Amino acid sequence: MEAGLAVSCERTRAWVSAEVDGVLSDFESALLRAHVRGCEACRIFREDVQVFTDTLRMAPLEKHDLHVVIPPRRRRLVQPVRVAAAALAVAAVGLGSTFATLDARGVFSATSSRSSSALDTGLFRELQVQKRQLWAKELHRRATMRRHPGPQPM
Numbered sequence: 001m002e003a004g005l006a007v008s009c010e011r012t013r014a015w016v017s018a019e020v021d022g023v024l025s026d027f028e029s030a031l032l033r034a035h036v037r038g039c040e041a042c043r044i045f046r047e048d049v050q051v052f053t054d055t056l057r058m059a060p061l062e063k064h065d066l067h068v069v070i071p072p073r074r075r076r077l078v079q080p081v082r083v084a085a086a087a088l089a090v091a092a093v094g095l096g097s098t099f100a101t102l103d104a105r106g107v108f109s110a111t112s113s114r115s116s117s118a119l120d121t122g123l124f125r126e127l128q129v130q131k132r133q134l135w136a137k138e139l140h141r142r143a144t145m146r147r148h149p150g151p152q153p154m
């Protein structure tokens with residue numbers, strides 16, 4: 001935009017841009033036509049934009065001789081780690097509630113409570129180990145993640 005341009009002229013020139021893109025409403029189109037009837041600068045601007053746009057759109061496509069190579073995308077471990085963490089969380093909650101339910105119903109008798117608690121402890125330890133491994137992977141990913149300048153999301 002030109003410095004010192006009236007607000008109505010700035011708005012009209014934005015409508016000129018919308019007009020060549022075919023996204024101007026009937027109401028805005030009527031306001032645009034009314035403005036350019038009384039403003040020579042905007043009328044010239046509108047004609048210039050229309051000629052420039054038509055010239056550009058009618059021009060044949062340029063062929064280039066450059067060979068463009070797009071490097072393959074780097075695979076990220078974020079998604080599998082998150083999915084695995086979510087699955088482990090669901091499994092942990094499910095196992096916890098299953099054992100709580102069975103325990104409340106007295107399914108584990110005095111003789112079997114030792115083995116069930118051993119099983120429970122074993123599963124719990126295994127889940128803890130897997131959780132720690134996932135967390136270590138996530139920390140490694142965060143530490144090696146490419147940073148951009150400026151404030152970092154946490």
Ligand SMILES: [Zn+2]
Nearest residue numbers: 009012039042
């Ligand atoms: Zn104007």
